[in-house]
Amino acid sequence: MTKSQQKLIEVNNLKKYFPLKSSIISKNKQVVKAVDDISFHIYKGETFGLVGESGCGKSTLGRTINRLYDPTSGEILFDGKDIANLSNKELQPYRKRMQMIFQDPYSSLNPYMSVEEIIDEPLEIHTSLSKNERKGIMVDILEKVGLKKEDLEKYPHEFSGGQRQRIGIARALSINPEFILCDEAISALDVSIQAQVINMLEDLQSEMKLTYLFVAHDLSMVRHISDRIGVMYLGKLVEISNSDELYHKPLHPYTQALLSAIPIPDPIKAQNSKREIITGELPSPIEMETGCRFRSRCPFAKPICAEVDPKLKQVDGEHFVACHLY
Numbered sequence: 396m397t398k399s400q401q402k403l404i405e406v407n408n409l410k411k412y413f414p415l416k417s418s419i420i421s422k423n424k425q426v427v428k429a430v431d432d433i434s435f436h437i438y439k440g441e442t443f444g445l446v447g448e449s450g451c452g453k454s455t456l457g458r459t460i461n462r463l464y465d466p467t468s469g470e471i472l473f474d475g476k477d478i479a480n481l482s483n484k485e486l487q488p489y490r491k492r493m494q495m496i497f498q499d500p501y502s503s504l505n506p507y508m509s510v511e512e513i514i515d516e517p518l519e520i521h522t523s524l525s526k527n528e529r530k531g532i533m534v535d536i537l538e539k540v541g542l543k544k545e546d547l548e549k550y551p552h553e554f555s556g557g558q559r560q561r562i563g564i565a566r567a568l569s570i571n572p573e574f575i576l577c578d579e580a581i582s583a584l585d586v587s588i589q590a591q592v593i594n595m596l597e598d599l600q601s602e603m604k605l606t607y608l609f610v611a612h613d614l615s616m617v618r619h620i621s622d623r624i625g626v627m628y629l630g631k632l633v634e635i636s637n638s639d640e641l642y643h644k645p646l647h648p649y650t651q652a653l654l655s656a657i658p659i660p661d662p663i664k665a666q667n668s669k670r671e672i673i674t675g676e677l678p679s680p681i682e683m684e685t686g687c688r689f690r691s692r693c694p695f696a697k698p699i700c701a702e703v704d705p706k707l708k709q710v711d712g713e714h715f716v717a718c719h720l721y
Contacts (some may be wrong), residue, residue, distance in 0.1 A: 402472075403574060403606050404437040404460060409469035409479075411452075411459045415681065427680050429455040431630035432469075434707070437574075442600065442607040444621030444638070446614055446653065450680070452630040453610050454498075457576045460608065461493050462486055473574070491521040494567035498579035500559035504551040510537075511547040514566050521570045532569060539602075540565045540595060557588035561595075568599065577609045581616065589613075593620055614657050618642055623713060626650045629680060629688045632707060636714040646716040648693050649673075687719065695720055 411430035429452040437443045445453045458464050460471055462478060471479040478489055497503035504513055511533060518529045534544045540561040551559055560580065567575055581589040597620060599605060611617050617624060624641050626634040626649065634647040645651045652673045659668055675692035678684065690700040697719060705717040
């Protein structure tokens, strides 16, 4: 269920293109349209899940919203303020309010810094607290993520993968942000550890009134943590819906195929279940043709799909789909 009807993040016609270097063969300037004209919003206090195949642009979308990437065009409204074109100096107050948990808990932590130095860095940059005051916050936040005060003196290599991710979460939470981008935050962890980290994130969200953008490819885990889910395909959002409704009533053929790929733990049910297998050629992310980008792999493609790019349209309540079938 949506926690609030007040929008914290609102994205309007956001684009992020990456230019490619021209070669001897082709001197035309080409671009990869990683995020191509996307619009959606995230309510305060909710978890918005973002799913899709690897390379669909979901991580790029999240990092552009957090302004780790400069957008090519479009609006990024954070609490009503457009931050899309702000300079680094103007972004400083928003850096404190928007944090990120990275995919790889080892490469995101400086191996030459102790846990205390890692967590203290954002506190030193964004607050005017004394060293003792910062130390008190660090001890408190470590306890919240399941670590101990003694761990402050240790270095990243002394911890397991799950513990390192907890350090990354502690760093993100140390300055009390409002919005956190979880970019594949559990994909590098063992399955048993994933559940622990997800439960911890849910507890912290309730306690600290956090808003999450949860980027992942594990559809079953996204369903567990998300209030609403957006499905991405080659730089486009093709469906947005409440979590339960998306899983019980997927509309877009791509969403149906993704959900069909979720493993079924019962071998008998798995054998008798009908699988929607995606076939056909994957379009080039560089030379995008007109029309629907999924049409070359869609079993329901019609002539209009090759001519007109479908736009997200409201089907029912919070359910939106970009497909000519609706």
